Amino acid sequence: MQSPTFTWAGVVDGARKGILIAPTMIAFGIGVGLLAASKGLTVAEIALMSAWVYAGGAQMATLQVWTEPLPLLALVLTVLAMNARYILLSASLRPPFGTLPFWQIYPGLAIFGDGNWMLTMREISEQRRPDAGFLLGSGLVMILPWIGSTVVGHLFGQVIGDPRRFGIDFLLAAFFAVMAVGFFRAARNIAPLIVAIAVAILVQKLVAGPWYLFAGALAGSLAGALHVRKA
Amino acid sequence: MSVRPEVFQAIVLLGLASLACRLSGFFLMRYVSITPRVDAWLRSIPIALIGAILGPVAVNGGPPEWLGLIAAVGLMYVTANDFVSTLGACATVALARAALG
Numbered sequence: 001m002q003s004p005t006f007t008w009a010g011v012v013d014g015a016r017k018g019i020l021i022a023p024t025m026i027a028f029g030i031g032v033g034l035l036a037a038s039k040g041l042t043v044a045e046i047a048l049m050s051a052w053v054y055a056g057g058a059q060m061a062t063l064q065v066w067t068e069p070l071p072l073l074a075l076v077l078t079v080l081a082m083n084a085r086y087i088l089l090s091a092s093l094r095p096p097f098g099t100l101p102f103w104q105i106y107p108g109l110a111i112f113g114d115g116n117w118m119l120t121m122r123e124i125s126e127q128r129r130p131d132a133g134f135l136l137g138s139g140l141v142m143i144l145p146w147i148g149s150t151v152v153g154h155l156f157g158q159v160i161g162d163p164r165r166f167g168i169d170f171l172l173a174a175f176f177a178v179m180a181v182g183f184f185r186a187a188r189n190i191a192p193l194i195v196a197i198a199v200a201i202l203v204q205k206l207v208a209g210p211w212y213l214f215a216g217a218l219a220g221s222l223a224g225a226l227h228v229r230k231a
Numbered sequence: 232m233s234v235r236p237e238v239f240q241a242i243v244l245l246g247l248a249s250l251a252c253r254l255s256g257f258f259l260m261r262y263v264s265i266t267p268r269v270d271a272w273l274r275s276i277p278i279a280l281i282g283a284i285l286g287p288v289a290v291n292g293g294p295p296e297w298l299g300l301i302a303a304v305g306l307m308y309v310t311a312n313d314f315v316s317t318l319g320a321c322a323t324v325a326l327a328r329a330a331l332g
Contacts, residue, residue, distance in 0.1 A: 042235075048239070092276045109253055121277050167328065171317065173285060174324075176284050179313075180281045193281065197286030200286040218279075223279075
């Protein structure tokens with residue numbers, strides 16, 4: 001693997017390619033904003049939450065269990081269950097970016113999400129020089145529309161109506177299916193995919209809370225570790 | 232435009248939990264040497280995450296979602312264009328939902 005770098009050209013390139021994911025974030029954000037309004041959060045509160053917690057699935061899940069007085073422990077556990085997968089995604093960035101000074105990689109780490117992490121991993125798998133600027137740039141074009149769209153959803157959600165009508169709720173799944181094509185070609189090993197699908201489906205049925213994402217990703221990737229590619 | 236103290240406190244805690252997940256994996260791997268087996272594990276994470284997200288979508292969805300997944304993969308094979316394939320798959324789902332009720 002080539003030695004990593006951080007360039008502003010990478011930030012711009014990441015922002016350009018990351019724009020693909022922005023419509024997903026906006027559609028999802030409107031839904032989260034609408035839910036926040038129905039739970040009695042103020043506009044300032046949902047804006048703060050979107051900027052600081054910044055996790056679509058986790059915010060959706062915590063708002064569903066949001067009652068007053070606030071069940072702090074249940075809320076924190078929900079965030080941990082939903083975001084535990086980020087521990088894995090973050091770990092996978094160590095081999096390409098491990099030698100960078102912390103200020104070049106940690107800002108990008110602080111705001112990454114599934115979509116732009118996936119784009120970054122694909123850039124690296126296509127033999128490009130790992131550029132932490134790409135991670136940061138693609139993250140920035142996700143977090144800004146995210147904050148804005150949750151505010152818009154809070155204020156105007158009821159006027160916009162059900163995003164399901166336009167198939168917008170399917171954007172993230174569609175994006176992941178599209179990404180699967182490239183990774184499937186590169187991986188030459190279907191065990192991680194099959195194990196992840198099976199474990200995620202089982203855990204979703206058997207375990208309360210959104211642990212299935214982490215369980216599926218962990219089990220699937222460990223299955224991949226059984227198969228060490230010969231150099 | 233106000234933030235209640237108890238809500239502020241909850242959001243701070245939730246954000247710390249979120250940030251810990253994002254930063255800890257990268258940080259902790261500093262202390263793990265990247266053997267071929269560890270490397271194989273890390274390289275398998277993208278395809279495993281794809282499976283963990285799409286498996287439940289396929290099981291919980293119906294014909295519109297199944298058609299959408301097929302359209303996404305098919306369009307990507309034909310066009311090799313992320314944007315066209317992603318939007319084409321969503322359009323497929325929207326049309327299928329309208330057609331199938």
